[in-house]
Amino acid sequence: MIDIKKIFPIYAVQHQAMVSVQGDITIAYRLQLPSLFSQSADDYEAQHQAWIKALRVLPRHSVVHKTDWFRQRRWQADPPTGRFLEDAGNRHYEGRAFTEHSCSLMLTKKAEDRKAASSSYSGLMRKSIVPRQTVDAKQISGFFEKAGAFERILSDSGYVKLSRLTNDELTGTKAKAGILEQYLYLLGAEERPLIKDVHLKDQVRVGEDYCNLFTLADVEDLPALCGSRMTYDPYSTDKTRFSTGLVAPLGLLLDCDHVYSQYIFIGDEGKVMKALEAKKLRLQSLSAYSRENAIARDATNDFLNEAISQQRLPVKAHFNVLAWANNTDELQRIRNKVGSAMAKIDAQSKLETDGAPQIWWGGIPGNAADFPANDTFDTFLEQAVCFLNTESVLRSAKTGIRFGERLSGRPLLVDLFDAPMKNGTITNRNLFVCGGSGGGKSMTMNHLLRTLFDQGTHCVTIDIGGSYKGLCELTGGYYFTYTEENPIRFNPFYIGPGEVLDTEKKESLKTLLVSLWKQEDESYNRSEYVALSNALQGFYDHLREDAALFPCFNTFYEYLENHYVSVLEAHKVQAKDFSIHNFLYVLRPYYKGGEFDYLLNATENLDLLNQRFIVFELDNVKAHPILFPVVTLIIMELFISKMRKLQGVRKIIAIDEAWVAIAKAGMSQFIKYLYKTVRKFNGIAALVTQEIDDLISSPILKETVINNADTKILMDMRKFMNKFDKLQEVLGLSDKGKTLLLSVNKANEPGRNYREVFIDQGGQVLNVYRNELAVEEYLCYSTEESEKLRVQEYTAKYGSIEKGIAALANDLTQIKS
Incomplete structure (x- = not known):
């Protein structure tokens, strides 16, 4: 046993920097990366170039150490709100497994006269270390200046957000672990500090967790070709190639607790080139004795030629995956998962044993300069950057509409209106919703309207088909429809x-x-x-x-x-x-x-101005020459009155499948007026349609609705793949948007009932989400006649729609289980 105090590599933490006992200076950042499944091939290439530019400004003898933490978590529901459907949704997601991701980046400047570390010459092998007494202040100042330039280049790219870690975030506090404690004891970013025993003999063990270390440390183990992206086949089509980062299989797509560590060592370029020239000459002299030496000579010569002709920066690199489990059976499954993930990027998985403790020791934040050089390989900066993880999980907004993360279904809030307006992503709150029959658009609109209603919005809906009757009854709203027994009034x-x-x-x-x-x-x-x-x-x-x-x-x-x-x-x-x-x-x-x-x-139903949920169901009057014009005029008067009189209150008018009939009744000018002015009154105009040909042929949709709806919610469009070009032009979709849209519902998680939706906000923020509903929500929103009749039956039996849906959902759950 060795007292870790005698050999711990970090000597001091001050001024938001770490100083090692050997005199190395390290500053650290928390990184916010783009979300997985949201970037195009061009985005990956642009981000790749930004990393190259940023890394090139760092001084020689620098080490870039990036760590991505992936932890398996289970979602915990919020306390009950008293709102029936919202609480049902929370219960539905309770215990949902998902992956949590955090990312930090350390920039280390080695001491000038520092001896290169190796597996045999590592701080871990010593019994004690005498701290270096002096640090060159001029060297520190120059490094901080270069680090500032590095930070600005990455931030200006728009893909990466960096925040400098404070002293408390580095060392931790009594209530929260810092990055040093997180690494040493495998703690989460929000966990309280907990000291654990660390065993390094035979196998790395931290507390009760058994660790395996898988490395990419030899060019023989690396893929023959690498790039800034790879094609993700489950979401690709005959017309599109869906992109993920090259190492996504080692990141979010690897469903186990693990850390993906990335090291890039920037040395003295002149010395590196001179050493390679000497190596080439040595291999030349030995080439007559072995064909392998001749091949190695040619490879070294090609490396030197490319470095000089294309101004490449030679670096050393190392990448590894540290995965852990609390039992050996699970650890074996993890080995299989990591091996499969390595195979997906065409790399050979190597399980480190003898050298694992030294590599683990070099991974301590601030100790990257002590990383064993014999476990690195020579490459160019462009290739090394390909192996950086450039993706994260979707982040939840503070308020918004509940959707699900595409990969795991983790619930998150998507702000469609407020934050995008403030940051300039959109210039209006209007919506355009489109999808084929059965694609889930009515479910999505019901869910959106219910959420807005719970947030205090006044909702006016014009419908043909009775899609909103259940929700209207549940909210206690006014439902206007025409029957012979009870005509519209x-x-x-x-x-x-x-x-x-x-x-x-x-x-x-x-x-x-x-x-x-x-x-x-x-x-x-x-x-x-x-x-x-x-x-x-x-x-x-x-x-x-x-x-x-x-x-x-x-x-x-x-x-x-x-x-x-x-x-x-x-x-x-x-x-x-x-x-x-x-x-x-x-x-x-x-x-x-x-x-x-x-x-x-x-x-009855007189106070339309103050009633917050109103539905006009026009199916039986849409062709009536007397009733229909009157109804449309009353709708116009009602919503304009709400717009002008309800100051400070959000209001939305949703026109679902009724717009064709409304346009025929001379209401097209009203639609144009709405889409151009409703923004000024804190309002939202939403139009829903399933007819794709209408998009292409209607001047109202093309010139007014689509042009003045900065948020587009689109459902599964794969059946229109062969005539998608015209549709793409009308919708104003980029190639990135086309790729995302055609991936909707292409590889849904087996065993879960949901539909995916594509949301485009101002052509700038594009994502695909799950719209996964609780049984209670589904029954309330369903447009299937048999399900609606059962809801009505249970409502009559139990006295209210809320009690009826709750009882029916309970019965269906018991039958399923």
Whole structure:
């Protein structure tokens, strides 16, 4: 046993830097990398070039030590909120396994006169170390300046975010482990410090965990070809090649607890070239005795030629995977997994035994200068950078819509509106949602609307097909639909408590009355406009005088008949200016006893302004020449009223499959108005369609909706792969977006029921997510007739839709288990 205090390589931590006992200076960064499955081939190449540029500015005798930690975790649900569907979703994800990733980068400047370490000359082999007494201040200042340039180059690339680690983050505190303790004791970034025994004899063991070290330390073990990316076959198609980083199989795609460590040693270029020249001459003299020596001579000569002709920077490199488990059976499975992962990148896995302790010792943060040089290989910087891990997990926003991470299904919040507006990713909050039948768009929109409703948003939905009836009932909203037994009813004349007859309300009522009175091709003159204005003002004055009267079309009609006629006569209004009798005759069908007396005389569902969830189901009236224009006018008036009067409140209008009918009814101008102005009123306009041909042929969609919807949510489009070019042009998708979109639902996790969605925000942030729902959510949102009927049956049996869905979900879960 050796007292680690006598040989521990880190002498001091101060000024956010570590000083080793040999006089090496190390500064460390926390790295934030792009998410896995979100980058294109061009992104990987651009990031690769940024790393090369950054590493080239570092001084000689520098060591770049990058560590990526991958830990298997289980998701823990938040405390219950009291919201039925949100709590159901939390329970559904409870215990979900996922991979947690963190990344740190250490830059080390070796002491100038430091002797190169090896497996036989390592600090681990000593019984004690005498600390170096002096450090060159000028050397430290120059290194810090170069490190600053390195940091700026990487940050300016836009792919990597760096944050300098503080003293506490390096050494840890009583409550939180620092990177030194994390490495020595295999602790998580958020775990409390816990001292463990470390055994290095025969096998590396940390506490109860058995460790295996797999290295890439010899050119013979490396892939014959390497690059900044590789093709990920599960998500690729005949038309697209889906990209991941070269070493993704050693990172997030390796599902076990492990650390992927990457070392790049930048030496004295002149000395390296001179040593290689000497090696070539030595091999030349020996080439007559062995063909292997001749081959080695030629390889060395080619290396030197390329270094000089293409200005390559020769470096030494080493890469390894440290994986651990708390039992030998699991450790054997891990060996198989790592071996398979190495094979995926065409590399040969080597399990280190004798040299593992020295390599582990050199991996201590701040001790990379003590890494054994005999376990490194010569290469160029361009090739070495290919083996850096450049990907991380998706990060969850503070607030947003719950989706699932594509790889594991881990739930995360995706902010579609606030943060992207602040950082300039999008310039409006509008949505465009498109997907084929059965692709999951109604499920996605239900989920989105439910989340927005829980966050306090006013939701107005126009639907054809009854996709939102369950959610509307669950939220206690208003559901307007037409049946013979219960025809659709409104009351645009009703003014709620505290409201007044403002100009906007009068204008919307006049528009409604004119549309009922006149044909589309008929015009109305100024005198008729004034007469209607006076009639409405007089009617509401009359209501204030007689509190017993209820505002509706019936009382308005009676006011015109009994009071306003005499007013017109008193003012000697001629029939040619305004024919009150013609007006009353044409509008008679909407008065009590008329054919449509139900339409404008509702006594329930009156407070539309303050009701936060409203659905207009237009399936049975979309072809009706009388009802449909009235309904569309009332919808327009309602949402414009919400936009202007509900200040500081978010509101959304979702038009699902109804837009074709609405456009025919002359509502296209309203859609254009919405998409161009709703942003100013903290509003969202969302349009949903499944007809791909409509995208290509409709000028409303092409010129207004798509151009003014910065967020596009698209479902599975693979069946349109062979005619995707035109669709890509209309949607304004990049090649990266095309590749991501065509990968949707291509390799879903077996045994889990979900659909994937592709989200494009401003053409800048593109990702694919799972939309995985709890059983309760699925039953509430389902559009399958048999499932809707069962929900109705259970609702009737248990007295409410919430209790009915809960009981049905419980029954289905028991049957499945």
